[in-house]
Amino acid sequence: MYLSNPEQRQDAQRWFEDLRDRICAAFETIEDDHAGPGAERPPGRFVRTPWNRDGGGGGVMALMRDGRVFEKVGVNVSTVMGEFSDTFRHQVPGAADDPSFWASGISLVAHPRSPRVPTVHMNTRHIATTRSWFGGGADLTPMQDDAAAVAMFHKAFQECCDRHDPEFHHRFRDWCDRYFYLPHRGEPRGAGGIFYDTLERDFARDLSFSRDVGQTFLDIYPAIVRRRMDEPWSDEERQHQLVRRGRYVEFNLIHDRGTLFGLRTGGNIEAILMSLPPLAAWPGPE
Amino acid sequence: MYLSNPEQRQDAQRWFEDLRDRICAAFETIEDDHAGPGAERPPGRFVRTPWNRDGGGGGVMALMRDGRVFEKVGVNVSTVMGEFSDTFRHQVPGAADDPSFWASGISLVAHPRSPRVPTVHMNTRHIATTRSWFGGGADLTPMQDDAAAVAMFHKAFQECCDRHDPEFHHRFRDWCDRYFYLPHRGEPRGAGGIFYDTLERDFARDLSFSRDVGQTFLDIYPAIVRRRMDEPWSDEERQHQLVRRGRYVEFNLIHDRGTLFGLRTGGNIEAILMSLPPLAAWPGPE
Numbered sequence: 001m002y003l004s005n006p007e008q009r010q011d012a013q014r015w016f017e018d019l020r021d022r023i024c025a026a027f028e029t030i031e032d033d034h035a036g037p038g039a040e041r042p043p044g045r046f047v048r049t050p051w052n053r054d055g056g057g058g059g060v061m062a063l064m065r066d067g068r069v070f071e072k073v074g075v076n077v078s079t080v081m082g083e084f085s086d087t088f089r090h091q092v093p094g095a096a097d098d099p100s101f102w103a104s105g106i107s108l109v110a111h112p113r114s115p116r117v118p119t120v121h122m123n124t125r126h127i128a129t130t131r132s133w134f135g136g137g138a139d140l141t142p143m144q145d146d147a148a149a150v151a152m153f154h155k156a157f158q159e160c161c162d163r164h165d166p167e168f169h170h171r172f173r174d175w176c177d178r179y180f181y182l183p184h185r186g187e188p189r190g191a192g193g194i195f196y197d198t199l200e201r202d203f204a205r206d207l208s209f210s211r212d213v214g215q216t217f218l219d220i221y222p223a224i225v226r227r228r229m230d231e232p233w234s235d236e237e238r239q240h241q242l243v244r245r246g247r248y249v250e251f252n253l254i255h256d257r258g259t260l261f262g263l264r265t266g267g268n269i270e271a272i273l274m275s276l277p278p279l280a281a282w283p284g285p286e
Numbered sequence: 287m288y289l290s291n292p293e294q295r296q297d298a299q300r301w302f303e304d305l306r307d308r309i310c311a312a313f314e315t316i317e318d319d320h321a322g323p324g325a326e327r328p329p330g331r332f333v334r335t336p337w338n339r340d341g342g343g344g345g346v347m348a349l350m351r352d353g354r355v356f357e358k359v360g361v362n363v364s365t366v367m368g369e370f371s372d373t374f375r376h377q378v379p380g381a382a383d384d385p386s387f388w389a390s391g392i393s394l395v396a397h398p399r400s401p402r403v404p405t406v407h408m409n410t411r412h413i414a415t416t417r418s419w420f421g422g423g424a425d426l427t428p429m430q431d432d433a434a435a436v437a438m439f440h441k442a443f444q445e446c447c448d449r450h451d452p453e454f455h456h457r458f459r460d461w462c463d464r465y466f467y468l469p470h471r472g473e474p475r476g477a478g479g480i481f482y483d484t485l486e487r488d489f490a491r492d493l494s495f496s497r498d499v500g501q502t503f504l505d506i507y508p509a510i511v512r513r514r515m516d517e518p519w520s521d522e523e524r525q526h527q528l529v530r531r532g533r534y535v536e537f538n539l540i541h542d543r544g545t546l547f548g549l550r551t552g553g554n555i556e557a558i559l560m561s562l563p564p565l566a567a568w569p570g571p572e
Contacts, residue, residue, distance in 0.1 A: 049571065242565070250539060280566055
């Protein structure tokens with residue numbers, strides 16, 4: 001247990017912003033390089049929209065729409081502070097007696113146009129109450145079987161975790177599998193990845209791990225995208241992708257704690273729901 | 287307060303099934319008659335799929351997909367019985383001391399292909415515990431401003447309510463407006479209609495009112511559909527419709543008590559989510 005100081009918090013916030021800038025640049029380079037289906041479109045670009053939060057802080061939404069490779073990507077960085085509500089403070093570590101909090105983080109969801117390129121989610125955050133900790137993770141959602149992409153993703157995060165603690169990968173991969181699960185469908189949301197929370201060893205080590213998670217994402221996901229982005233796809237593959245995206249919507253609106261927390265506490269609605277796919281289908285029973 | 291007997295319950299169930307048959311026939315006739323956009327497709331037809339519920343009872347899903355006029359329509363009739371769970375019985379009138387229940391009802395959601403034809407929801411049900419009652423309603427969701435359709439719909443249900451009780455329309459229209467509201471968006475789901483629950487005057491009068499609600503729906507909605515189904519529409523209107531349908535998904539997955547109850551108690555997932563639109567969009571901030 002530790003409590004981060006203002007300088008440390010600024011270091012965390014700067015890292016989230018720096019990671020955002022490098023991810024956006026990497027995704028725009030993919031857009032520039034693309035020569036496959038969709039290359040007749042202009043390369044996608046991120047548009048950044050700042051917003052302020054009532055009560056303290058705010059963030060920047062970075063949104064790419066209608067790119068060549070990416071149909072929609074949202075990258076949010078927000079840094080917010082203030083006091084938790086009376087009902088919520090009892091659910092947050094270290095906030096029961098003092099509702100003050102400070103939180104900064106990055107979250108990303110990418111929805112590629114091609115059904116052969118997996119959807120991905122990545123998030124890391126630093127939160128401080130009377131205690132402070134890091135949390136986050138990354139998980140891959142292929143829209144069709146793609147054992148090679150899944151293996152690449154898990155290997156990258158296994159190596160990332162192993163650089164920090166031999167227990168991490170096992171624990172955080174299991175945690176991810178339990179979290180990204182649709183009980184009403186009896187099926188996982190995707191192929192998993194890692195998920196961690198309340199990591200509170202010491203600030204430097206926890207930031208170092210969280211930086212490595214972000215860097216690992218930046219190393220592996222673009223490689224997975226480039227692998228199959230030039231391949232054409234069929235109408236049937238597209239339709240199946242839209243149905244799988246419907247499952248993504250179901251998870252985010254019914255089960256995702258971050259989404260529900262944001263919706264119920266009056267967060268920025270467009271930032272919260274930026275993760276939803278550009279188009280999704282519910283054709284009925286298969 | 288009253289407790290319906292087996293013969294009365296069968297009358298209610300038969301009415302729901304009869305209403306379903308007449309609605310399906312009316313919708314299929316609309317499909318046959320259509321000569322506007324989409325007329326090159328074969329006329330849509332309902333496919334019925336029976337299902338059984340673990341614990342007692344079951345239902346029939348009637349689903350029309352990819353019609354000329356209707357992109358997707360689900361009509362469910364289910365009749366289920368058994369015992370409520372310990373946690374749920376305390377939330378249901380008359381079930382705290384005895385968890386036995388019997389419930390039958392019809393629910394319908396229609397998603398027309400044309401953005402100029404409103405989406406609609408209708409539901410009526412009879413529930414018995416140690417008490418028994420009727421509930422239900424109907425509400426219209428135009429995908430663009432259509433004051434004439436909204437006026438037709440409200441007028442029909444005003445007249446329906448007035449045939450039964452001078453207080454009903456005022457009460458049930460307000461109830462509808464409160465229920466079909468998205469707090470996280472700060473906007474109503476649609477144009478409203480009526481919503482009622484725990485109607486327990488006496489069986490004959492409550493069934494009579496619920497029959498009239500169903501009949502009123504059958505009289506007015508096909509008239510609203512036929513009014514503009516032959517008009518062509520633009521890509522912009524279609525895109526706006528897909529965004530509005532996204533709001534429909536948000537309501538059903540985040541707020542709708544029936545959906546959440548079904549999901550959390552292991553109901554038939556395909557029947558519960560039959561209300562979701564065939565295609566919906568979340569392009570990001572407008």
